Amino acid sequence: MPSEDNSFKQIKIQTIGIIRTPFLEASGTPIQAAYGKDIEGRVLLNEAYAAALDDIEGFERLWLIYWMDRVGQFKPRVVPYRDTREHGLFATRSPSRPNPIGMSVVCLLRREGSVLHIAGIDILDGTPLLDIKPYIPEFDAHPVSKAGWLDIPGVDRRKADNRFHEPVPGRKNID
């Protein structure tokens, strides 16, 4: 990363909670929320933000925006989970990004104070939360949209392996 490039600017962000899930390591975790439909978990929002959840119950789906704190270093070209060929990182959803910001559409089951019970999860346990946004089909759903190499993926893989993560000693997913 050329730090002499003065167009790089640092921004400080604060975590606003954490996400609890059954997934202790990348290997075996669904690669997208769409592939983890039956998996349940919880968003533990810091109490200070509880009032900002009012009226969220009316939404069927939410975007969770989070910090993928255990991914390996960014490389400009990667072999993504669903292919055997290399692609530019920004043409993939691979987690090892310059800023490893993840976003997942999850289903909202219910709210209890500052806790959201959710389903449809592709997120590691303990992942720091950055933002929650309601999923709004009018803004977010474009069902017909060309998706490049992913329209004919090389591999029909639905669970991650450890290619983008350091293995975590003593932490293993339970099958």
Place this chain on the structure above:
Amino acid sequence: MPSEDNSFKQIKIQTIGIIRTPFLEASGTPIQAAYGKDIEGRVLLNEAYAAALDDIEGFERLWLIYWMDRVGQFKPRVVPYRDTREHGLFATRSPSRPNPIGMSVVCLLRREGSVLHIAGIDILDGTPLLDIKPYIPEFDAHPVSKAGWLDIPGVDRRKADNRFHEPVPGRKNID
């Protein structure tokens, strides 16, 4: 923000480029990319990341993840652009969030090296870029999903006013 709450953790992120658009101030800017279909702009990615754009041309739409650097302070409850009633901030897409991370689905027109020409823009000129992800209908499109108060919005507004932004002296959108 209770800084004594030790569950708040600070993360440092680096901007990876900037977004150029015709919008100099919030007032008059489309409130969602879906409402700015004909508006064109450019993503100027830092040169260091150019190789990570390879194969992006195959995607019709992209997610831009960016830092809304001119919004006012977070409040837990807000009157969003499309209503006359207050809602919890996380039940809205209002920009004044604890971490003002924006995400927009834009149409990719073409790539020239480290520059992306895009259309469908709801972003202020000069906004710092954090990430680019391909839009993948299989993961992102849920056309039927209950959207709470937004299923019957109180106001059919499509352009922003200055309620969430400080007005910028000398910067005015051209009609």
